[in-house]
Amino acid sequence: MKKTVFEIPKMDCPSEENLIRMKLDGILEIKNLEFDLSNRKLTVYHTDKLEQIENSILELNLGGKRLQTEQSDKSEFEEQANQRKLLWIVLAINFAFFIVEIIFGLISKSMGLVADSLDMLADSLVYGISLFAVGGTLARKKKTAKTAGYFQLTLAVIGFMEVVRRFIGAEKLPDFSTMIIVSILALTANVICLYLLQKSKSKEAHMQASMIFTSNDVIINAGVILAGLLVMWLGSGLPDLVIGAIVFVIVIQGAMRILKLGK
Known part of the structure; x- marks a missing residue:
């Protein structure tokens, strides 16, 4: 078996990872892909x-460049079952809090909560695309990504227009x-997710991607809490x-x- 390392400067988020996975889908000679998002490799x-x-x-067009190719004796790769189970847990938590935040966001008339709920939904969609499409055809993956993307985009644009109004x-x-x-509850849920993901100590790309998503969610949750405090203090x-x-x-x-991913 051969091991080839590529440097991909524009691969800086999980979306590019999924894009690459889908592009290489169908090449039967590929036995495993290992992504290092932090080092763009x-x-x-x-x-x-x-x-x-x-x-x-x-x-x-992500600036990809082959660095080296060498022989490898590696024949067994990390077991995916536990990782997949953990990703389903994270997806379920994100989707549950999407529902909680969208409901209470509308009731409280808070655009911060509504926006945060859509961010939770966005994470769920990305996890879902990866998990739902496993073993499926490339056409199925693209269709799933396109549907999810347009759905998320429509909701986000409507929400942004409501902010302007x-x-x-x-x-x-x-x-x-x-x-x-509600934001404190969402923050707690994301901290738990982040703890579970970090506890797995996995170097696999989709697990690293999940950690990036969840870390960003923690920051956004904190931002909504701060906004709530400012609303209280400033009236x-x-x-x-x-x-x-x-x-x-x-x-x-x-x-x-x-x-x-749908192109």
């Missing part, structure tokens, strides 16, 4: 078809106590609109990356 274990693998990576018009002050309490709904707008932009960017 991809290690491919394969038996043949190096030229096809390299060309496929170059076609993505509320900014222009006079709206009732959001319920800051609900904002803070103004502006902090809620600001954090809502910021998170909606993040969600829109995530949707665009998901849509890349």
Whole structure:
């Protein structure tokens, strides 16, 4: 078996990882892919078809470059069952809090909570694409990614337009106590997810990707809590609109990356 290492400068998030996985899908000579997002490197274990693998990576226009190819005695790769189970747990928690935050966000009239709920949904969609499409055809993966991306993009754009409408018009002050309490619960859930993911000590790409997502969620949760405190102290709904707008932009960017997977 051969081991080829690629440097991919523009591979800086899980979306690019999924893009590469889908591009290389169907090359039977590939036995395993190891992603190192922090160092922008991809290690491919394969038996043949190096030229096809390299060309496929170059076609993505992510700045890919082959660093080295060498023989490898490695024949067994990390067991995926426990990782998959853990990812399902994280997906379930994210989706559950999407429902909780969207409901209480609408009740409390907090755009920060609504935006954070869509960020939770975005994470669920990315996890779901990877898990749902396992073993499926490339066409199925692309269709799933495209549907998820357009759904997320539509919700995020509607949410951003609502932020603009509320900014222009006079709206009732959001319920800051609900904002803070629900966000603290969401923060607690994400900290638990992050702990479970870090406890796995996995170097596999999809686990590392999950850690990145969850770490970002923790930061966003903290931002919504801060916005709730500012609403309480200032007696103004502006902090809620600001954090809502910021998170909606993040969600829109995530949707665009998901849509890349459907091309």
